[in-house]
Amino acid sequence: MELTVGTKWDYDYIHLFNEIGVKEMFGSFRWSNLGTSRGGAVLPEVDVDFSKKYITKLHSLDMEFCYTMNSSCLGNKEFDPKHIKQMMTDFELLGEIGVDSITITIPSLIEIIRRNLPNVKIKCSVINQIGSVQSVQYFTEYLGVDEFVLGVDFNRNFKAIESIRKATNKKIEMLVNESCLYHCPYRMYHYNMAAHASKSDDPFNGKFIDYCIMNCMKQRVFSHREIIKGRFVRPEDIHIYEDYGIDRFKISSRHMPSEWAYRSAKAYSERKYEGNLSDIISPVAMAIPKESLHPMPGLTEEENERLRYALSFEAPNIYIDNSRLNGFLDFWINKKSDCDYMQCGTECDYCGKIAKRAITAEKDVSITENFIGFIDQTLDQVASGALADEEFLEIANLQWNELTKEKHEKCLTLVPILFRKIARKKTTKIAENYAIQRNSNIIEDQDMAKACYEQTPNHLKKKMVNILREINCDLYI
Secondary structure: OEEEEEOOOOHHHHHHHHHOOEEEEEEOOOOEOOOOOOOHHHOOOOOHHHHHHHHHHHHHOOOEEEEEEOOOOOOOHHHOHHHHHHHHHHHHHHHHHOOOEEEEOOHHHHHHHHHHOOOOEEEEOHHHOEOOHHHHHHHHHHOOOOEEEEOHHHOOOHHHHHHHHHHOOOEEEEEOOOOOOOOOOOHHHHHHHHHHOOEOOOOOOOOOOOHHHHHHHHHHHHOOHHHHHOOOOOHHHHHHHHHOOOOEEEEOOOOOOHHHHHHHHHHHHHOOOOOEHHHOOOOOOOOOOHHHOOOOOOOOHHHHHHHHHHHOOOOOOOEEEHHHHOOOOHHHHOOOOOHHHOOEOOOEOHHHHHHHHHEEOOOOHHHHHHHHHHHHHHHHHHHHOHHHHHHHOOOOOOEEOHHHHHHHHHHHOOOOHHHHHHHHHHHHHHHHHHHHHOOOOEEOHHHHHHHHHHHOOHHHHHHHHHHHHHOOOHHHO
16 A cells, blocks of 8 residues: 655654655645645745755655645746746756655646656646546646546545546545545635645735635534545545555645644554544544644734634534444445435435434534634624724724723623634724714713624623623623
């Protein structure tokens, strides 16, 4: 079995990965002209000298390095003379540090690299969603890639896998531990977001709201059927795909700590995992550990703190009992269902039944409520356009009763740090309106209390009532 694993550039882990039979590590610089498919917030800073040292060490152990230049969007800079010059510099650098292959998404880059780095293998990205004989022929015969990653949505389409294997002698790779929504509507948008958030000239310094991941997490927490529908592959089922001709198995892990990547890779290397499958597949309810997040140099300390808070927000622990999934792939192998042409949940509810058998929700209901509440609050900020309020909402700057202002800050402690600045401004605006309605130029307790309660999301209203009671303001709501 060949394994390829995403790296956090931890030099001390090279031997550990080598010992479990990993043949290739893949990764990228944090920032570059062309970017990658992960935002800079989850990628470590690496300089050229260290990258050379890292790759040299891999080569000494008969391992290879694949550079992920797999941005899905360059904003057409690939056709701009200034940026073309920068691209050529990037390609020269990759040759200098000794990469063995490059993962590419954008077709024009495939042709450019083929001419400029003829000794470097070109791998077609999972982002290209290759899943038919026709798409394989386009990429391998017309564009000339050396190998490709199967589109993740086709991981359980055994008819497609069988046909693709017959159609090419190129190396086929499969992403095995990704838990994305099946036919995810956010996928390409998400890849585009990450692509821009890892470019050295990004005007927003890599900052964005992860609208996509929040939506897909919410759906998986609400409906465990969506987890089973995701096209992950269990370690115990690797042999099935080997029999179908898959050459290499890819471990998604660049967004997680090295310990997590090693645990996942080891499970696939040993072809078994006892316990919670969520421990080794890309987090089902995303909470990226803080040690895997890296300060963004273009952001303020407050902005970085908001980013850390959002990406590491406590998520519910969803337990997927791996032992209860034994044989569950037989359903697809025996072609009992065509997922693309049946009504999921009505015509077929196989995944729903498996989910009831194998998945246990977080026991602490408050963790799930807070997680969903945080997501809803964030999505509401996006949908309502309220993200602009922090900068553009106009307030009258009425005078505050000093004790009321202190109480206001007490109420704001209930607001996630990500939204506290916006919440302060919005509740101030509403409190001002209440004061003006009273023909007063001073914001008092009753104005502040009504404003804070009005702006509190439903899942937090009880907590807000408790705070207002503590500060003797609950009588105003």
